[in-house]
Amino acid sequence: MFTSTTDNYLLTFTHSLLCEKNQPLAQVSCQTGYSQKHFIQLYKKIAGISPKKHQRLHRVNRAIELLQRKAQFSYTDIAHLCHFYDQAHFINEFRYFTGLSPSQYLSLPLSYPHVITYSA
Structure with a gap:
């Protein structure tokens, strides 16, 4: 607000x-x-929320956008494009905010794939 x-x-x-x-x-x-x-x-x-958490959420939301283009980007590419330190950092942050790994997230039939379904 x-x-x-x-x-x-x-x-x-x-x-x-x-x-x-x-x-x-x-x-x-x-x-x-x-x-x-x-x-x-x-x-x-x-x-x-804190500015750091805002930045982290933005990174994960951007990663979700890129994941929707399944064949175009590897996890390493997404980690780099979204300013994660490395692929492990990307996967850990993704799991923190969604409760799922990127692979698990992609395997779900989501009505709104661009929306984070779980928050910690």
Whole structure:
């Protein structure tokens, strides 16, 4: 829930830096002009989750989009494209948010395959 235009701008700006440009949290908080601790508290208050969890969710959602193109990308490709450290990191994060491995997720008959069905 956005409480003001300023809140909306902060979320849009930080989403761009954290998720699209994959900048570290310390660098993003510095660019906002807040200390890292204050930035995290403010972000949680506005968005309801931490900026790091937002970044992690964005990576997994992006991975799900790429998984839908089954033949086009290997797990290593997806890990690289979605800014995971490696394939194991990708699979562990995917399992954390969905409760399934990428292979298990793809084998399910999902009505809405782009939606994470389980959250931790």
